[in-house]
Amino acid sequence: MSALDSFRAASLAAIVALALASCTTTQGQQGTELPSPPPTNVAALPPAPLPDPFRPVNQSPADMYAARQDGEFAIPPVDPVHMKPAHIRQVVDYRTKEVPGTVVVDQNARHLYFIMPEGKAVRYAVGVGPVARAFNGGEAEIARKAAWPRWIPTQDMIARNPKQYERYRDGVDGGPGNPMGARALYMHKDGIDTYYRVHGTNDPSSIGKAVSAGCIRMLNQDVIDLYDRVEPGAKIVIR
Secondary structure: OOHHHHHHHHHHHHHHHHHHHHOOOOEOOOOOEOOOOOOOOOOOOOOOOOOOOOOOOOOOHHHHOOOEEEOOEEEOOOOHHHOOHHHOOEEEEOOOOOOOOOEEEEOOOOEEEEEOOOOEEEEEEOEEOOHHHOOOOOEEEEEEEEEOOOEOOOHHHHHHOHHHHHHHOOOEOOOOOOOOOOEEEEEEEOOEEEEEEEEOOOOHHHOOOEOOOOOEEOOHHHHHHHHHHOOOOOEEEEO
16 A cells, blocks of 8 residues: 555544544443533522512502503503592501401492501502492402403393393403403302402492492502402401
């Protein structure tokens, strides 16, 4: 074999060895595949903290009632300029024997209170039902809560006003057109559903009035705030 042939053979052997090395899995001493090194430029983020139920109300009215996106649905703003001062969400002094975390509804005053520690409460404006349809059971339990709940009129509602409610017999999915609004708290008494709710509304003009079917209505911005504070199992007192 000539010197040129020897050089060509050696070069070919080197190329083949390099090609084989490039498609071979790197192995450790025990013949196991080495794990890929962890990425060095991605930091693990801590989980988002849950809302503090007793956090203060420290937003301006304009911020509290501004338009907002809530999941797939847009919530329109409510102009606080046109609201009565007593209808704006605020922390007030409130004496009660109820423990913090309890919800108290004063139907005559059209206010709902979320009881805070140290003699304070978050006060919200609400709409209620006429006396004949108002909840008169005194105390109940917030058995569960739901975001953008589905609404089904009761049989009593359909019988009382079929023209208005019969078309909704099969229910209405959650969304801006749903009369229960953005959130709902479901009231049970002695383990039985009362069919009364604390819920949002798609009719802000009804707040402060006795025009509902009997449930407690709130502005969507307010019921979202309350929803974030109330724990399932909390006591609710209706007066």
